Amino acid sequence: MSNTKEVLKSLLMEFNRSAGAIASALVTRDGILISSVLPEGIDAEAFAAMTATMMGAAETAFSELKAGAAERVIVEGSRVKIVAIGAGENAILVTMASSDAALGLILHQMKKFGEKVKKILG
């Protein structure tokens, strides 16, 4: 088990390939980076912190509206889209894909990989 880090990293790489994503990361719900496969020059820790805040804000908005649980956050930009979903109790899986990537495929793969991550992180 000494290399959970390595396992998660290769899992994320595989995820990027299968979902056609540019980048992905696993972060704790309180904003600390667990593992990431991001392009050079991106501040992974800052990205992790912002992802958790985004997710937290969405969940808070939902609970204020008494609208049940927030399942995922999707942000669509002019060049990319970002999708974040919960992966187990403590982690969030976040991914970035080009704006014309198939959202259905991404969501499907995210769910699948979220389950795997859940198992690895216990």
Add this chain to the structure above:
Amino acid sequence: MALKVNIPLVDEAVCEGFKLGASTLIISKPFTEATPFAYQLAYNWMEDGNTVIYLTNNKRPDIILEDSLRYGWDFSKFRKEDRLKFVDAYTGFMGIKSEEDYFVNNPHDLSEVDQVLVKAVSDVGNRALVIIDSLSTMVDYFSDRVLERIEEWGRLAILKDLHILYLFVEWDFDEKLKEKLKEAADNIVRLSPIEKGVVLSDLLIVEKVNGKLVRPLTVPIRYVKPGGMRIYVPKILVTGPYHAGKTTVVHALSTRAVSVQRRETTVALDFGHLDYKGFHADLFGTIGQERFDPILEQLGGETLGVILVIDSTDPSSFPRAIEMLHKAKVYGLPIVVFANKQDLPGALPPEKVKELMKLPEDVPVVGTVATKKINIHEGVEELLKLIFKGVSGKT
């Protein structure tokens, strides 16, 4: 004269050990990098005007030059000054001629490796740092025959005023042999991964200093590029009431910071990297207004220390400050209070702030002016002292 990592906490813990005429064994787990640590010691040593002899048996010398440059250490300038000498015991494995002055034709021959190394030492003269990268590769090839050589090199170290640094990756080696290697070393530093909850990180553990086993100094570390090894604090929470100066504090302390702001007010999070005296910390600045408190609760998790920023001119906000600590569930963690805006008329002195907030005696309150960066680094130093209190054998 001693080797330095330039992380004061670590240097203090091993200062007596990292001297000349001694040896250090760096044990690392597979997948935990130890070579950058050796580069860092080597670079600081050469910066101080000294010489390094670097024996490599697992990569080409030019890879070492390239590798170290990625951390911001330019070894080539020392090479030009003849203060970095490679003993190339790697190229020979491939049957290619090396361009290095000290070249082992047949790296499978331990006595040739020894001869070339000893030649390099006697040419270079005294007071050199000798790096053996790696001892594990040597053990792979020569198994326990290595022990005799280590003993001889130990004597050479005393005779010639050397410090010998052995890099050892802990693959499946014979336990008895490992014990003997550990016995032979004057100092032992271990690098190993930890998994605490879902946070994965590496630890640096100083186990033996100056021939004596010590109560281990254990600190979380990471490598930053450029810069090298730092003690890593994944989360310091910067919190406090609305308009106290939290964002200014995060930005003033950070080498790089990002904020989600609407006009002058933070609406999501300030985030920054602090790089200070061998520490690397990620700073999480929260939002002040009460309506954002649910996010505050969420961001409080996994915090190792807290900077509570308050506006010293506004005592009516003090109860809110204490309330925020409770909401973020960080009350009781190491904390330092920044009594900010000390330059404004009507600012209460730190002692008065402490009294009004009814803070425990051991909570440091530092008078700061974040806009002018006054006292903020001193404040962080207080916090880091609290976080790492008791990690070292010495206090």
